[in-house]
Amino acid sequence: MKNLTDRQTEILEFIQRTLRDSGVPPTRVDICAEFGFSSPNAAEGHLKAIAAKGYIELMRHSRGIRLLVEQDAPLTNQYELPLIGNIAAGQPIMAEENIEETVRIDPELFHPRADFLHRVSGHSMKEVGILDGDLVGIHYQPDADNGQIIAAAIYDRRSGREGITLKRYFRRGNKIRLESENSDPEYTTIEIDLVQQDEDSQEAAQFRIAGLYAGLIRRPR
Amino acid sequence: MKNLTDRQTEILEFIQRTLRDSGVPPTRVDICAEFGFSSPNAAEGHLKAIAAKGYIELMRHSRGIRLLVEQDAPLTNQYELPLIGNIAAGQPIMAEENIEETVRIDPELFHPRADFLHRVSGHSMKEVGILDGDLVGIHYQPDADNGQIIAAAIYDRRSGREGITLKRYFRRGNKIRLESENSDPEYTTIEIDLVQQDEDSQEAAQFRIAGLYAGLIRRPR
DNA sequence: TACAGTAGTGTATGAACATACAGTATCACT
DNA sequence: AGTGATACTGTATGTTCATACACTACTGTA
Numbered sequence: 001m002k003n004l005t006d007r008q009t010e011i012l013e014f015i016q017r018t019l020r021d022s023g024v025p026p027t028r029v030d031i032c033a034e035f036g037f038s039s040p041n042a043a044e045g046h047l048k049a050i051a052a053k054g055y056i057e058l059m060r061h062s063r064g065i066r067l068l069v070e071q072d073a074p075l076t077n078q079y080e081l082p083l084i085g086n087i088a089a090g091q092p093i094m095a096e097e098n099i100e101e102t103v104r105i106d107p108e109l110f111h112p113r114a115d116f117l118h119r120v121s122g123h124s125m126k127e128v129g130i131l132d133g134d135l136v137g138i139h140y141q142p143d144a145d146n147g148q149i150i151a152a153a154i155y156d157r158r159s160g161r162e163g164i165t166l167k168r169y170f171r172r173g174n175k176i177r178l179e180s181e182n183s184d185p186e187y188t189t190i191e192i193d194l195v196q197q198d199e200d201s202q203e204a205a206q207f208r209i210a211g212l213y214a215g216l217i218r219r220p221r
Numbered sequence: 222m223k224n225l226t227d228r229q230t231e232i233l234e235f236i237q238r239t240l241r242d243s244g245v246p247p248t249r250v251d252i253c254a255e256f257g258f259s260s261p262n263a264a265e266g267h268l269k270a271i272a273a274k275g276y277i278e279l280m281r282h283s284r285g286i287r288l289l290v291e292q293d294a295p296l297t298n299q300y301e302l303p304l305i306g307n308i309a310a311g312q313p314i315m316a317e318e319n320i321e322e323t324v325r326i327d328p329e330l331f332h333p334r335a336d337f338l339h340r341v342s343g344h345s346m347k348e349v350g351i352l353d354g355d356l357v358g359i360h361y362q363p364d365a366d367n368g369q370i371i372a373a374a375i376y377d378r379r380s381g382r383e384g385i386t387l388k389r390y391f392r393r394g395n396k397i398r399l400e401s402e403n404s405d406p407e408y409t410t411i412e413i414d415l416v417q418q419d420e421d422s423q424e425a426a427q428f429r430i431a432g433l434y435a436g437l438i439r440r441p442r
Numbered sequence: 443t444a445c446a447g448t449a450g451t452g453t454a455t456g457a458a459c460a461t462a463c464a465g466t467a468t469c470a471c472t
Numbered sequence: 473a474g475t476g477a478t479a480c481t482g483t484a485t486g487t488t489c490a491t492a493c494a495c496t497a498c499t500g501t502a
Contacts, residue, residue, distance in 0.1 A: 005478070022280070023287040027459060039481050044461065048309070049478080057333060059362065061244065062283040062459050063486060066244040068334070106325040111441055129350040129439070182274060218437045220332055226448070248489060262453050265491065270448080283458060283489050 002053040011035070011046045012028065015065055025065035077199055080104050083135065085118045087153060087162040087210075103217075110137040110215035118164050124180035124187050125149070125166050134218050136166060138211035141220055144169045147211035148188070152178055155206035164210055176207070225274060232256070232267045233276055236286055242336055242361055246286040256260045258270070260375050300323050304338045304356065308374060314431060324356065324438075331435035338359035338438070345401035345408050346370070346387050355439050357387060359432035362366055370434035373399055375411075376427035385431055399426070419427040 004012060013045070014034055016102040018026040026034075031043035047065065051058045057066045082099040100119075107113045114137030123132055130136065130148070138151045150169045167178035174194040180187035192207055225233060234253055239247040247255075252264035258279045268286065272279045286391075306323040308314055314337065328334045335358030344353055349370070351357065359372045371390045373412050374383040388399035388411070401408035 001252065007479070019244075023240075024280070024282075024284055025244070027283070029459075029462085037480070040460080041462085041482080042480050045479070056461095059245070060364070060460075061245075062248070063245055064460085103330065104327040105330065109324065109326065109440060125351070129347070129352040129355075130433075131350040134350075173476090186427070215441055215442075216439045217330065219330060220434075220436055249491085250489075258450075260453085261490080262452080264448075264493090279490095281490075285490085308458070407453050 004050065004053060004055065008046055008050050008053075010042075012050055012069075016067065017057065019067065023178060027062045027063055028169055029193070037062075053126040057205040081117050081135075081137070082105055083119060084138075084164065085119065086164060107137075110139070112141075112214055113138040114138060114214045115211065118166075119134065120166060121217075123184075124182050126169065127181040127183065128168060130181075131218070134216045136216045137214040140211040142209050144209055145210060146170050151210040151213065153208050153210040162208075162210075166213060169209070225271065229236060229267055230272050232264075233271055233290075237275065237288065240288070246284045248284055260267040264294075302328055302335055302338050302358070304340060305359075305385065306340065307377075307380070307385060308431075314374075319364065321351065324432070326438065328358075331358040333360040333362075333433065333435055335435045336432065339387075341387060341437075344405075345403050348402040351387060352439070353406060353439060355437045357437045360435040361432045363430055365430055365433060367391050370402075370409075372434065373433040374429050374431040382429075383429075390430070399428075 003160070010124040014031065015025060018024070018030065028040040028047070031046070032038070032040055035042075045084060046061055047056070047058060050056050055067075055069050057068055058064060059066065072140060080102050083101040083103055084098050085100045087098050103117055105114075105117075107115065116138055117135045118138055120130055120134045120136055121133060125131075136151070144150045146169065149166055151162055151164050152167045152169075155162050165178075168181060170177040170179065176192040176194065178190040180189070230253060235252065236246060239245070239251065249261040249268070249409040252267070253259070255260055258264060261326040268277070268279060271277050276288075276290050278289055279285060301323050304324055305314060305319050306321045308319050317433040319397065324338055326335075326338075328336065335350050337359055339359055341351055341353060341357055342357045346352075357372070365371045367390065369390055370387055372385050373388045373390075374385055386399075388404060390399065391398040395414055399413070400418075401412040402409070403439045411428075
């Protein structure tokens with residue numbers, strides 16, 4: 001969360017004080033009176049800035065100011081999942097280096113239970129309602145059944161990292177097929193031959209199953 | 222302290238609920254809307270009676286209602302959201318009767334913060350990746366901007382309940398348009414004339430905004 | 443029977459409020 | 473030298489809000 005300026009902090013504290021003392025948020029005019037402003041627009045500007053930084057929410061009715069910061073310390077709970085972007089070479093998925101963010105969410109919300117989250121990039125799964133930017137819950141599991149949606153970890157030689165992509169998984173013998181859920185022809189099916197991959201690990205697309213798709217969260221904006 | 226009448230208790234509870242859910246006390250008009258009064262003076266009378274009995278204090282400015290009784294423990298704790306199906310006649314949204322389930326999730330995960338969840342039924346929002354069975358986070362807010370996705374509470378005369386549906390909201394003057402996000406022709410646009418709705422409440426589709434769409438959770442299976 | 447309390451409708455009005463637009467000035471950063 | 477963020481003044485407007493007045497109707501009670 002972005003830092004407030006000194007003035008904005010003073011104003012936020014005044015809102016907290018007013019709320020605590022009177023039970024009602026202040027109006028723009030109240031703020032002007034407190035700080036000696038002669039224009040309600042001074043207060044309006046500060047409120048918008050504080051709201052833009054995420055400390056309060058402005059509702060459009062009188063005294064519509066809602067605090068989004070708790071006065072007391074937030075609860076610590078164990079319902080957190082790491083958000084994993086791509087994976088550094090040689091590192092386990094959950095290595096701290098790979099964690100972009102920690103999201104407070106109950107792993108049991110998903111089925112099967114999620115071990116980590118991944119932010120979807122692109123529209124390859126559009127047809128099953130998984131969109132760019134969505135956070136998907138992934139259940140760590142190194143194999144999958146035919147037709148299941150998996151998080152595929154695909155090695156990229158240029159970056160030396162593994163990128164995670166959602167794909168629908170099919171295997172017949174040693175041939176693996178990773179399909180997108182988007183009829184647009186640009187979303188091609190990836191085909192991998194396990195024998196080839198083993199024999200010539202420099203050459204073919206290196207691939208493994210990072211886990212099973214177990215649900216998603218969408219946070220607009 | 223003198224006892225409150227049943228009606229006065231209901232109103233006091235509504236004030237407590239509004240404060241808890243939105244952080245701001247209700248206006249007289251809010252109370253009228255909640256209880257179906259047609260005159261703000263009905264609310265005013267109740268407030269004066271409740272104040273005279275010492276349960277609240279009235280300050281003479283907008284929303285100047287201060288609770289003088291302990292606010293009982295919140296129904297939902299910080300990291301839980303109620304899952305609301307449809308709404309029993311005359312009940313506030315958050316009434317226990319309407320809660321199907323409680324889901325452990327951080328309301329701040331969504332933007333704007335979610336006040337309750339709703340399970341999507343049908344495919345009317347398929348084109349924006351909202352599918353049947355998804356749980357959507359709803360931010361309690363009685364109005365919306367054009368083009369926003371809202372949870373519309375539409376009264377069903379047969380069941381006597383309000384059903385919640387996601388729609389894209391447009392308003393021009395007194396005409397409201399509720400659009401689906403599915404090009405299939407079976408998903409028609411609902412049009413409502415506010416004037417008609419007021420004049421002939423038996424006839425026209427009764428409708429209100431239950432809140433803003435604020436994100437979703439998908440739990441497969 | 444009368445009276446006080448409760449529960450409303452209906453109308454009206456002025457003050458309180460949020461908020462938009464048009465400016466000015468300072469400061470840090472590029 | 474130019475741009476964006478901050479921190480205001482000043483004015484204006486339309487809506488929201490509290491609240492007063494007048495009136496109906498039901499209920500328990502002294």
